Amino acid sequence: MSAKIPIRLLPSNQFEDRPAGTVIDTLIIHSMHNPEAKNRFFALSCKECLDKHGVSSHYLIDLNGTVWQLVSEEKKAWHAGISTMPEDGREGVNDFSIGIELISSEDTDFTEAQYQALALLTKEILSRHPLQYIYGHCDVAPGRKTDPWGLDWPRYREDILRFCGNANLRFSPSAKARLTDEKTCR
Numbered sequence: 001m002s003a004k005i006p007i008r009l010l011p012s013n014q015f016e017d018r019p020a021g022t023v024i025d026t027l028i029i030h031s032m033h034n035p036e037a038k039n040r041f042f043a044l045s046c047k048e049c050l051d052k053h054g055v056s057s058h059y060l061i062d063l064n065g066t067v068w069q070l071v072s073e074e075k076k077a078w079h080a081g082i083s084t085m086p087e088d089g090r091e092g093v094n095d096f097s098i099g100i101e102l103i104s105s106e107d108t109d110f111t112e113a114q115y116q117a118l119a120l121l122t123k124e125i126l127s128r129h130p131l132q133y134i135y136g137h138c139d140v141a142p143g144r145k146t147d148p149w150g151l152d153w154p155r156y157r158e159d160i161l162r163f164c165g166n167a168n169l170r171f172s173p174s175a176k177a178r179l180t181d182e183k184t185c186r
Helices: 043-052 112-128 153-163
Strands: 007-009 015-017 026-032 059-061 067-069 075-077 097-103 133-136
Touching: 026 043, 026 112, 043 059, 043 097, 059 112, 097 112, 112 153, 133 153
Parallel strands: 007 067, 026 097, 026 133, 059 097
Antiparallel strands: 015 075, 059 067
């Protein structure tokens, strides 16, 4: 894997300032597509869908593995909605998290390029923020959200463990496949 992933800009105006003194310690993984668009998996049509619904994320990863930044990490994107952390009960997950949307649908798989881009982007975010949690949208909004659909959590976790440096990460408690290897990043 290369040292740094190229990031393209696709700016959103759906954000606000984070509360003063906020520590970004959580990464939320989402999946989406635009069911109303001719090309429902096109990055621009997905951003238009987010805009239409008054929501956003920090990043969007398309099927080719291209990473699009919609909102600066220093700002609060509107990606998790009404949300609560499963471990410590903190509410308003948008305040202290970064959101990544993977373009897909309930009946499609993520591409190899998306997995590679997600791992590299996560590595870069880890270099800037003291992440402790990597959860799916379904973990912080259970009963309301079901994404990221079909994410191979054990694979993603192993990708991160290979090069995460000095981090102690907790991964999605709702992952369907059991994470039997209890290694942590050290």
